[in-house]
Amino acid sequence: MARASVCDDQPEPIGFADKRxxxxxxxxxxxSDRVALGLVGARELPVGxxxxxxxxxxxxxxxxxxxxxxxxxxxxxLPRALAAGRGPRSSVVAVSVGLLxxxxxxxxxxxxxxxxxxxxxxxxxxxxxxxxxxxxxxELTRIGGFLQRALLFVLAPIAAALVHVLLSPRxxxxxxxAAAAICESPHPMADALVRLDQAAExxxxxxxxxxxxxxxxxxxxxxxLAALFVTHPAIGERVRRLRELDPGWREKLRAx
Numbered sequence: 001m002a003r004a005s006v007c008d009d010q011p012e013p014i015g016f017a018d019k020r021x022x023x024x025x026x027x028x029x030x031x032s033d034r035v036a037l038g039l040v041g042a043r044e045l046p047v048g049x050x051x052x053x054x055x056x057x058x059x060x061x062x063x064x065x066x067x068x069x070x071x072x073x074x075x076x077x078l079p080r081a082l083a084a085g086r087g088p089r090s091s092v093v094a095v096s097v098g099l100l101x102x103x104x105x106x107x108x109x110x111x112x113x114x115x116x117x118x119x120x121x122x123x124x125x126x127x128x129x130x131x132x133x134x135x136x137x138x139e140l141t142r143i144g145g146f147l148q149r150a151l152l153f154v155l156a157p158i159a160a161a162l163v164h165v166l167l168s169p170r171x172x173x174x175x176x177x178a179a180a181a182i183c184e185s186p187h188p189m190a191d192a193l194v195r196l197d198q199a200a201e202x203x204x205x206x207x208x209x210x211x212x213x214x215x216x217x218x219x220x221x222x223x224x225l226a227a228l229f230v231t232h233p234a235i236g237e238r239v240r241r242l243r244e245l246d247p248g249w250r251e252k253l254r255a256x
Contacts, residue, residue: 032128033092036084039211042072042094063182064116069093078205079196082214083115084128091119110179110188111216117178123171127213130166134159134210160228167213169233176242186242197235
């Protein structure tokens with residue numbers, strides 16, 4: 001079983017040289033999207049490198065009623081996507097190489113629509129800032145030398161509590177419903193969730209567990225440090241709710 005593991009190489013500490021709270025908050029808001037992209041190792045994806053994907057995102061963004069986000073690419077094989085930013089007019093969407101190669105076209109559109117729904121609902125504003133602050137708290141434990149384990153024992157629960165207080169699992173159900181509406185069917189999103197969950201069992205990658213809220217689903221094994229940061233509902237429950245948006249889908253499947 002190859003769910004993602006916690007990465008030993010985390011990004012450099014940010015923003016705490018001056019310990020005044022207002023400056024930390026300002027830094028988290030103004031630079032949070034760039035820091036979040038650094039946490040996941042994403043690079044900007046030029047239009048010339050993937051014109052079809054840019055066109056798809058532009059079309060879906062128009063349907064979602066948001067400005068077209070900047071596109072970024074994560075260079076690993078785990079199918080996943082995320083949205084980050086400061087709102088509907090300033091956002092980014094990142095997709096992995098694994099998602100582009102593994103997802104069927106309809107599933108890819110559904111995942112993109114799900115992320116654009118987070119942009120429309122302004123979930124990205126809170127998600128991005130909270131992830132950056134939580135990741136910073138985890139990074140602070142690395143400067144403790146022989147006290148690192150003690151600091152981790154103290155700061156990790158604080159970071160996790162911050163995540164859970166500010167982020168509700170309901171945001172994922174709402175984004176799933178919005179993706180179903182944008183794609184005019186709940187099934188591509190349901191099928192995508194099943195595929196992403198299965199792929200996470202087979203593909204290994206490493207990352208900071210504090211980034212869990214950014215993704216379409218939870219790619220981490222729910223154990224140890226990573227278990228503290230789980231904010232996504234169970235895949236089975238999300239799929240069930242999506243299928244219920246089309247009560248007659250079983251009969252349609254049999255007729256086909």
